[in-house]
Amino acid sequence: MSFSDLRFIIASDVLLACLFPLAILFLGYKHVPSFSFSELKDLLLLGRRKTRQYGHFSLERAHESYAQYARLAEQELSLMRKSYSTLGRANKNIGYRIGYPRKLDRLKDVTDLNATIPDGIAELALEEFPSLKTKDPVAAGSADLGRVRESLKHFVRDWSEEGAAERTRIFAPILDLLRGVEAQERGGLRVLVPGCGLGRLAWEISQLANELSFFMTLSLRFLLSPKTTTVPNEHILRPYAHWFSHQRTNGSLFRGISFPDDVPRLSSTFRLVEEDFMKLKPSSSNAQGEDRTYLSGYDYVVTLFFIDTSLDVLSTISHIHTLLRPGGTWINLGPLLWTGGAQAKVELSLEEVLQAAEEIGFVIDRSKEGLMAQRTVECEYTGDRNAMMRWIYKAEFWVARKSK
Ligand SMILES: C[S@@+](CC[C@H](N)C(=O)[O-])C[C@H]1O[C@@H](n2cnc3c(N)ncnc32)[C@H](O)[C@@H]1O
Numbered sequence: 001m002s003f004s005d006l007r008f009i010i011a012s013d014v015l016l017a018c019l020f021p022l023a024i025l026f027l028g029y030k031h032v033p034s035f036s037f038s039e040l041k042d043l044l045l046l047g048r049r050k051t052r053q054y055g056h057f058s059l060e061r062a063h064e065s066y067a068q069y070a071r072l073a074e075q076e077l078s079l080m081r082k083s084y085s086t087l088g089r090a091n092k093n094i095g096y097r098i099g100y101p102r103k104l105d106r107l108k109d110v111t112d113l114n115a116t117i118p119d120g121i122a123e124l125a126l127e128e129f130p131s132l133k134t135k136d137p138v139a140a141g142s143a144d145l146g147r148v149r150e151s152l153k154h155f156v157r158d159w160s161e162e163g164a165a166e167r168t169r170i171f172a173p174i175l176d177l178l179r180g181v182e183a184q185e186r187g188g189l190r191v192l193v194p195g196c197g198l199g200r201l202a203w204e205i206s207q208l209a210n211e212l213s214f215f216m217t218l219s220l221r222f223l224l225s226p227k228t229t230t231v232p233n234e235h236i237l238r239p240y241a242h243w244f245s246h247q248r249t250n251g252s253l254f255r256g257i258s259f260p261d262d263v264p265r266l267s268s269t270f271r272l273v274e275e276d277f278m279k280l281k282p283s284s285s286n287a288q289g290e291d292r293t294y295l296s297g298y299d300y301v302v303t304l305f306f307i308d309t310s311l312d313v314l315s316t317i318s319h320i321h322t323l324l325r326p327g328g329t330w331i332n333l334g335p336l337l338w339t340g341g342a343q344a345k346v347e348l349s350l351e352e353v354l355q356a357a358e359e360i361g362f363v364i365d366r367s368k369e370g371l372m373a374q375r376t377v378e379c380e381y382t383g384d385r386n387a388m389m390r391w392i393y394k395a396e397f398w399v400a401r402k403s404k
Contacts, residue, residue: 072143156382
């Protein structure tokens with residue numbers, strides 16, 4: 001190579017193009033302690049990077065997130081260690097004497113133990129959805145540790161003895177009402193529970209559960225499959241370990257909670273539809289037997305902490321109305337926490353929601369007393385009962401009928 005060739009290369013964009021990814025790699029390495037292969041690939045593909053092809057709640061993204069749980073949690077812990085290491089000498093000594101480094105070591109151990117659950121969920125998903133074996137992790141989008149943790153907390157809310165008090169408060173008004181239906185009639189009831197989360201309420205009612213997010217359904221599948229769950233309380237999760245706030249003791253922070261207190265299985269009376277509730281069809285009047293999704297209309301639609309997760313609550317209420325048979329009943333219990341993810345089309349007060357329901361064609365039960373009475377139910381949502389704080393919802397319970 002001649003001197004002028006060399007001078008050309010040094011002065012040209014070619015060198016810059018080669019050095020740029022290396023510089024980013026170097027800077028990235030300084031700030032993020034470890035890279036996965038897919039992240040490295042991502043960095044080196046600068047400019048030609050594929051974009052995420054799957055939705056936030058898709059099977060692919062949920063699977064990728066469960067599969068990456070251990071690595072992401074480990075990364076978080078590295079940041080905590082790094083932060084501790086920046087303490088001055090005197091404060092580091094205090095930290096040492098109160099056992100803070102040991103607490104971080106304990107978090108490492110607990111994270112490894114916790115990882116067995118998401119790893120198991122990811123493995124089962126691979127078996128149940130073989131298409132995942134060929135998924136491109138870049139196209140699945142970045143793994144979402146927060147959503148994995150939120151779903152894991154639902155094991156406690158829905159399927160642990162620890163969560164029984166939280167559940168009882170919100171399930172009781174709904175189950176008491178359904179128990180009030182004549183025994184002969186009860187067996188034939190068609191009940192839809194949209195946005196069922198990990199499905200406990202639908203299981204208690206023994207009917208059709210519907211859920212859009214694969215973060216939830218992959219966890220539910222982990223309970224439903226005899227390959228991963230066979231007996232009550234066979235799994236242990238330390239669901240609060242990663243959040244050091246509001247804890248009285250480290251014992252409480254790292255405590256394990258066993259689940260499931262009951263082992264659910266799908267059956268002709270407990271079915272799961274993994275799709276957008278808005279796409280569920282009103283049933284045709286003469287369909288019989290197995291395919292209950294498409295029967296002539298549900299006798300009940302039960303929404304628990306659901307309607308406010310919609311970006312278009314008016315369409316959601318209209319769709320509940322469409323799915324019910326004439327004379328069918330909508331039971332709702334939940335808050336009005338208009339979703340933070342994106343701008344909702346409307347953000348209504350309770351008064352407005354009820355007025356809108358009437359506009360759509362519902363008759364709200366206005367009894368002052370009894371099982372149907374509209375009332376406020378104070379309750380929690382995946383609360384830690386030992387924590388130094390409580391988030392109390394004043395959720396609203398109402399019963400509305402579609403006119404005959
Ligand atoms: C706040 S969570 C409540 C879960 C459960 N009902 C409970 O109380 O534990 C709302 C759930 O609704 C689901 N969801 C939201 N929009 C949905 C839709 N269009 N179709 C089906 N599920 C949906 C979410 O994925 C989420 O799991």
